[in-house]
Amino acid sequence: MGELSGDRLIEVLATLASPHRLRVLAALTGGRAYVSQLARDLGISRALLQVHLKKLEKAGLVTAHLELSEDGKALKYYEATPFSLHLTPDVVAVAVTTLSNAGDGDAVPKGNN
């Protein structure tokens, strides 16, 4: 996971920059779990947890797959994806060169100064 684009880098960083998601990830690092179970473990609502799980999944930090329990219930198990990201000023400098101009853009400043 050494060479991600600036956009991907930001996605990953933004995803990790949240207490909830960090806790979710930590919980899953300790072993997989299905949604409702995880919500109970962490003491947060399912709706909230799902939003965070989706963001984590989108960033590629967790993966999900359905599984049938012994009694036939469909459970959605999530598990953490291993990753390794070494951040340094140089890594940042390189990533910036591949940034799409979203959230920025204006090649012509509005006239300050």
Place this chain on the structure above:
Amino acid sequence: MGELSGDRLIEVLATLASPHRLRVLAALTGGRAYVSQLARDLGISRALLQVHLKKLEKAGLVTAHLELSEDGKALKYYEATPFSLHLTPDVVAVAVTTLSNAGDGDAVPKGNN
């Protein structure tokens, strides 16, 4: 910079997770600069740049100091702080243990399920 608390980790991640701040940091990695100059280089307003610089400074990613130019003008120079942060699931798991319960909290879920 291997052992930061969960709160600090989140602060750093959140600070880096922005195209503007990433660009600012990259620009400063290439050499120090004072505010107005940097704003022109990046093509953004000073007001905007200052906000981002403050956030970067708060997170310890850049430092600032006043300096007098040859003609006596007070210039505020910023420079990038070297850092190295190796992110892995385990690092996250450890960081989580030192998270203050802000933005989370509710030991008792509201009653979902």
Place this chain on the structure above:
DNA sequence: GGCTCATGCCAACTATTATTGGCATGAGCA
């Protein structure tokens, strides 16, 4: 004095993200 350039800061607005509650579905089980 009047012009330029640098800094700092605020009030106001817009855009995003976070969070809650509720509702609907599908499948075992007594």
Place this chain on the structure above:
DNA sequence: TGCTCATGCCAATAATAGTTGGCATGAGCC
């Protein structure tokens, strides 16, 4: 059938973050 448990999703609100423009200050310079 009625109850439980799991999933998914949406509409509405709350809370943050991002941006802009303007205004004030201080210091050289013509």
